[in-house]
Amino acid sequence: xxxxxxxxxxxxxxxxxxxxxxxxxxxxxxxxxxxxxxxxxxxxxxxxxxxxxxxxxxxxxxxxxxxxxxxxxxxxxxxxxxxxxxxxxxxxxxxxxxxxxxxxxxxxxxxxxxxxxxxxxxxxxxxxxxxxxxxxxxxxxxxxxxxxxxxxxxxxxxxxxxxxxxxxxxxxxxxxxxxxxxxxxxxxxxxxxxxxxxxxxxxxxxxxxxxxxxxxxxxxxxxxxxxxxxxxxxxxxxxxxxxxxxxxxxxxxxxxxxxxxxxxxxxxxxxxxxxxxxxxxxxxxxxxxxxxxxxxxxxx
Amino acid sequence: xxxxxxxxxxxxxxxxxxxxxxxxxxxxxxxxxxxxxxxxxxxxxxxxxxxxxxxxxxxxxxxxxxxxxxxxxxxxxxxxxxxxxxxxxxxxxxxxxxxxxxxxxxxxxxxxxxxxxxxxxxxxxxxxxxxxxxxxxxxxxxxxxxxxxxxxxxxxxxxxxxxxxxxxxxxxxxxxxxxxxxxxxxxxxxxxxxxxxxxxxxxxxxxxxxxxxxxxxxxxxxxxxxxxxxxxxxxxxxxxxxxxxxx
Numbered sequence: 001x002x003x004x005x006x007x008x009x010x011x012x013x014x015x016x017x018x019x020x021x022x023x024x025x026x027x028x029x030x031x032x033x034x035x036x037x038x039x040x041x042x043x044x045x046x047x048x049x050x051x052x053x054x055x056x057x058x059x060x061x062x063x064x065x066x067x068x069x070x071x072x073x074x075x076x077x078x079x080x081x082x083x084x085x086x087x088x089x090x091x092x093x094x095x096x097x098x099x100x101x102x103x104x105x106x107x108x109x110x111x112x113x114x115x116x117x118x119x120x121x122x123x124x125x126x127x128x129x130x131x132x133x134x135x136x137x138x139x140x141x142x143x144x145x146x147x148x149x150x151x152x153x154x155x156x157x158x159x160x161x162x163x164x165x166x167x168x169x170x171x172x173x174x175x176x177x178x179x180x181x182x183x184x185x186x187x188x189x190x191x192x193x194x195x196x197x198x199x200x201x202x203x204x205x206x207x208x209x210x211x212x213x214x215x216x217x218x219x220x221x222x223x224x225x226x227x228x229x230x231x232x233x234x235x236x237x238x239x240x241x242x243x244x245x246x247x248x249x250x251x252x253x254x255x256x257x258x259x260x261x262x263x264x265x266x267x268x269x270x271x272x273x274x275x276x277x278x279x280x281x282x283x284x285x286x287x288x289x290x291x292x293x294x295x296x297x298x299x300x
Numbered sequence: 301x302x303x304x305x306x307x308x309x310x311x312x313x314x315x316x317x318x319x320x321x322x323x324x325x326x327x328x329x330x331x332x333x334x335x336x337x338x339x340x341x342x343x344x345x346x347x348x349x350x351x352x353x354x355x356x357x358x359x360x361x362x363x364x365x366x367x368x369x370x371x372x373x374x375x376x377x378x379x380x381x382x383x384x385x386x387x388x389x390x391x392x393x394x395x396x397x398x399x400x401x402x403x404x405x406x407x408x409x410x411x412x413x414x415x416x417x418x419x420x421x422x423x424x425x426x427x428x429x430x431x432x433x434x435x436x437x438x439x440x441x442x443x444x445x446x447x448x449x450x451x452x453x454x455x456x457x458x459x460x461x462x463x464x465x466x467x468x469x470x471x472x473x474x475x476x477x478x479x480x481x482x483x484x485x486x487x488x489x490x491x492x493x494x495x496x497x498x499x500x501x502x503x504x505x506x507x508x509x510x511x512x513x514x515x516x517x518x519x520x521x522x523x524x525x526x527x528x529x530x531x532x533x534x535x536x537x538x539x540x541x542x543x544x545x546x547x
Binding site for chain 2: 158253300
């Protein structure tokens, strides 16, 4: 279990507030996602929980161990995968893994079952230098190294940044299997569409959690009326919608525009309005928000 | 749309020893077009883009970018394009105005032009109070907006962007795309890679690379139709599944 209470952290003599009173808890065996853009404070939070950075104030316990006093114990029970690739580029795949196993007085063989799924995919390249691996393989090696000492809690800082959609999905499938083995997983991402793969998520911005719930709970709490608008000439359609007095916000979502509207406006009314303005093939539907819609509603 | 081709390449190939990173790709991009260059990690996007920017010589094939030959006139290409990526765009330890000054100078603009255009740019971005701010203190979304403005400061014919919106917050990411539209309206051709499939929809045309080849190239709507898919994400998945190259 992870218990965090009122964590504060600032840099450059208080000029930059990285964490502004963060409080949350993660249950055993849960996948907890911290979702927010770069600069939200995700890495600072994770580095504090990994006992690599001291908070200015606040308390954090990892399976009962205090991140400040009990850093030795913490390092035995957590696996940490930093945002930047941090393995030894000049060691081979196998040498990196052996090195991390040795640091924790264990061997690859002893915990092979834990990493088998992931490591098997890169094992054919075990003699290749880590620096010469592709992005996806580096990520699998880093995860194997973070797991080799059988951690109780896994802390993954943006493991899928810069990774293509197919590899991202595979990565989340791996996390699901690790969860099934009882590992508690704290993971951050800037991709809103990954929210659904977590048991619970926190939306983070400017050092604060602006929401903390199950993905469905976040969606249920959405208070706006949300429509999807389609039509020819996206760019012109977007400006037209923005100038409408009863439309609160309009943003492109793929080939559609999501608009939040004031009470009282009817879809038929807007459709007629747009058709009069000579937009063709106009289609308007009330829709369920995605987590990205929720994030935007909370931040703009 | 004006049918002038600003990128025209045929059978472009790059080999590293026995490994064919880019395998006979051919395509054209028209002036003012927003062209999305998609592909899985390791598909060969970066290598292809480096050849188009004149910083890597092809093993075989030919082409022109901004009207210049990619083999014989690669130095001229560099002067006529803009470039930005998430990893490298601006110098963190320089102030906002210093970055603009530096890149303006690199692209060969005179002091006088740089000074007038800097004022215009800061006003347009609503950055007037940030003129003397070190770039490292700007939020990422602001940084990316500034980086894009700097990349097109010298009015290049084409701007190449490598994952410009990675990690940017959702509202900013959309504002950033609105800036891309404005640039395209002014006739600047936009060549962009992204891992956000919703952004693929914002492109006029999209190509998808698999194992060094271009396996699909069309408008997002036609690609969705062709692959009988509800979204570009699905199109991408169908194509990427065919990849044999280990990643």
